[in-house]
Amino acid sequence: MSIATLEASPALSVPLDKIDVSNPDLFVNDTVGEYFARLRKEDPVHYCAESAYGPYWSITKYRDIMAVDTNHKVFSSEAGVGGIIIDDNNVRSEGLPLRSFITMDPPEHDAQRKVVSPIVAPGNLVVLEKTIRERMQNILDRLPVGEEFDWVDNVSIELTTQMLATLFDYPFEHRRKLTRWSDVTTAEPGSGIIDSWEQRSRELQECAASFMTLWNERVNAKEPGNDLISMLAHSPATRNMPPEEFLGNILLLIVGGNDTTRNSMTGSVLALNRFPEQFEKLKANHALVDSMVPEVIRWQTPLAHMRRTALEDQEVGGKTIKKGDKVIMWYLSGNRDEEEIERPEELIIDRARPRQHLSFGFGVHRCVGNRLAEMQLKILWEEILARFSHIEVLKEPERVRSNFVRGYAYMPVRLHA
């Protein structure tokens, strides 16, 4: 970056106390990284007094994020005090309160999480691998070579949605409803996905009704199926959930299994276009897929933040966070922390410890599906390398207007045989 562009960047000229990294515009135009770089240097634990979401703290350094993420006794995820997203409306939306194990603290969190975790246990992943690979092969074999098409819709969304339909044993022909509900869950009005909170509530109630039908079909089965709905319906910890927890947990599993992997799939193609020497390295040694996958998940950071609420006063990085304060752990910033990760802006597919990144979070809320996500990306790239010499990104992708989901709406590509 030249001196001239440095001087021109508003990220460097705006007064420190006016920096508000929650502004979704900064994510659409992908300039938020410049603000994070400044905060990491000048004010790593940063208080923003005024924002569209009210006052909040930004935690921007890797080690400080780790300290907050592993202190669940002080930093609560509970929906009743605000949940895990900067926007309180996400769990308090009028007429539609949502609660799930990601917005609970131990011990309640532990009991519900353990109900669904067997679906992503090592033994079940072996079973899922075959299905994923077959579907991946089908999708890739149907793609046009030499023609422009949208990678997001044709590959990333299609594949993750098929996977999700499998995990829920959801009617396969209606699987795109899952994609829609995933998008609606994390959207706020003005994002281009929904126009009002009322619309969000209405659509998510349709989701609840759809899943309630499946629940009722499966709750009385003598032999419970090996799908997420059957698991929830048959476990003592979840079978009598109140309605807001039923919908909350369904939506958690939809978003967790969909948005994140989808955007890492698109991000992996973009990253290997931005760093062509890394793609050459990968083509020369396909075994590097194993370390490339976690590196792509770091580079993409598909969820930019997680939020906590302080239950008591606590010092973090020399600042005192007060009881009741909203605390945002910016995983996207921690994953670019030069004190923890060498040359963090670069994709380097053969890093020595590629899994040392924040994208899955740490502590009791660490992503339950992290190995499934890695497996899907691994299979995707094994099958790509077996078929195509290059996936050319034709234009800058369109990004999602969100400070939570760091994702892509559209990315035109051309395949080379």
Added chain:
Amino acid sequence: MPHIKYVEANGTEYAVDAPAGITAMEAAVKNGVPGIDGDCGGVAACATCHVYVDPAWLAKTGPAADGMEKDMLEFAEDVRETSRLACQIKLDDTLDGLVLKLPEKQH
């Protein structure tokens, strides 16, 4: 310098001489013992260094500690009385000869 033996679920053994002061997770990672990942870098925050302490050694290592170690073991696969997070076992000369067994797979 304590001598540590790691035993995979299939019986394969790895003998490691580790300097006192580091943890059983670090000793495994530095010596390429497979199946111990240590994603969080050693702060009991990912449960990818789950091991079973040989019962003969449990009195010396002690059981899993209250707080993060126990909280994280809640979500590991096939947790037993002898389960520990290797990153919370600090090696010293009293642990010379320690035997740690690895689970089938880390999660």
